[in-house]
Amino acid sequence: GAVVSxxxxxxxxxxxxxxxxxxxxxxxQATTMFWYRQFPKQSLMLMATSxxxxxxxxxxxxxxxKFLINHAxxxxxxxxxxxxxxxxxxxxxxxxxxxQGDSNQPQHFGDGTRLSIL
Amino acid sequence: xxxVKQSPQSLIVQKGGIPIINCAYENTAFDYFPWYQQxxxxxxxxxxxxxxxxxxxxxxxxxxxxxxxxxxxxxxxxDSQPGDSATYFCAAKRGSTLGRLYFGRGTQLTVWx
Numbered sequence: 001g002a003v004v005s006x007x008x009x010x011x012x013x014x015x016x017x018x019x020x021x022x023x024x025x026x027x028x029q030a031t032t033m034f035w036y037r038q039f040p041k042q043s044l045m046l047m048a049t050s051x052x053x054x055x056x057x058x059x060x061x062x063x064x065x066k067f068l069i070n071h072a073x074x075x076x077x078x079x080x081x082x083x084x085x086x087x088x089x090x091x092x093x094x095x096x097x098x099x100q101g102d103s104n105q106p107q108h109f110g111d112g113t114r115l116s117i118l
Numbered sequence: 119x120x121x122v123k124q125s126p127q128s129l130i131v132q133k134g135g136i137p138i139i140n141c142a143y144e145n146t147a148f149d150y151f152p153w154y155q156q157x158x159x160x161x162x163x164x165x166x167x168x169x170x171x172x173x174x175x176x177x178x179x180x181x182x183x184x185x186x187x188x189x190x191x192x193x194x195x196x197d198s199q200p201g202d203s204a205t206y207f208c209a210a211k212r213g214s215t216l217g218r219l220y221f222g223r224g225t226q227l228t229v230w231x
Contacts, residue, residue, distance in 0.1 A: 004161075034217075043221045043223045044162070044207070093161050097217040111159075111160050112160065
């Protein structure tokens with residue numbers, strides 16, 4: 001149980017385009033979803049935290065207008081990288097926090113999306 | 119500021135060896151300490167976790183040792199196998215922060231056959 005599906009797993013696009021990444025909790029409801037960015041051989045860097053039906057809370061240094069987060073339902077959050085440039089190329093990982101009592105784990109992680117901007 | 123400090127950055131052991139990865143923290147409000155295993159191109163997966171009311175937890179070949187007074191915890195992998203080669207992250211969570219995790223920098227483990 002407690003599976004988080006992230007789509008797409010890999011995307012390559014031209015500079016200037018916008019890219020949407022989906023994060024779905026398949027068998028539980030997620031009150032909170034987290035978006036991370038990970039560079040090669042580095043740790044996970046939290047970008048933002050989103051709660052269903054409310055605006056996301058962004059970490060310091062993360063551009064809100066660049067990385068748009070929508071958490072429209074208890075099972076789906078999306079991250080849109082707007083006007084992507086090569087420096088946005090990275091591995092993006094989402095995680096979902098189950099409702100209290102649904103799991104004893106604080107977060108369940110997706111398998112990440114590798115974004116390459118040409 | 120790194121809330122959780124992890125060492126070593128990389129570790130190489132022979133098959134059957136016992137790699138040990140160490141983490142330290144400062145914030146005494148942390149109440150949950152998980153370890154995650156990450157393979158290339160995949161998201162992190164929970165390996166084992168401990169709360170500060172116990173000093174040791176064992177699950178299969180993985181053991182967490184926790185020293186509350188020293189604010190340190192470590193992961194031991196018994197009888198390590200080549201399939202254990204991965205990056206390991208320690209993390210910590212405060213009780214009132216909606217599940218936010220603070221990660222260490224990671225340890226890249228290589229187990230030679």
